[in-house]
Amino acid sequence: MTGRNEYEEQIRARMQDFTIEIDNLKKKASAATDRIAAEYPEQIAELEKMRADLEKQLDALKASSDEAWGEIQSGIDRASGELQRALERALTKFKGL
Numbered sequence: 001m002t003g004r005n006e007y008e009e010q011i012r013a014r015m016q017d018f019t020i021e022i023d024n025l026k027k028k029a030s031a032a033t034d035r036i037a038a039e040y041p042e043q044i045a046e047l048e049k050m051r052a053d054l055e056k057q058l059d060a061l062k063a064s065s066d067e068a069w070g071e072i073q074s075g076i077d078r079a080s081g082e083l084q085r086a087l088e089r090a091l092t093k094f095k096g097l
Contacts, residue, residue, distance in 0.1 A: 043090045050083040
């Protein structure tokens with residue numbers, strides 16, 4: 001099992017990747033037109049909310065006791081996976097722009 005500090009570093013690295021991908025979507029949104037341009041802000045707002053929620057869970061992990069961190073880790077893994085899937089859907093939806 002990964003240690004607590006190593007796990008936190010892994011999640012922080014994933015969060016940086018998520019931020020880069022969301023920023024790339026924002027750049028595409030500024031160049032998009034018509035119907036797709038109208039969908040970008042909503043999609044990006046949802047991704048940013050999911051990322052912020054993940055950040056809160058990571059903060060909770062830092063503040064948690066050794067006994068509780070395994071439970072928090074499960075929630076972080078779930079939230080991270082959901083964000084990854086949502087990001088992949090958004091990238092697929094707006095591919096080619």
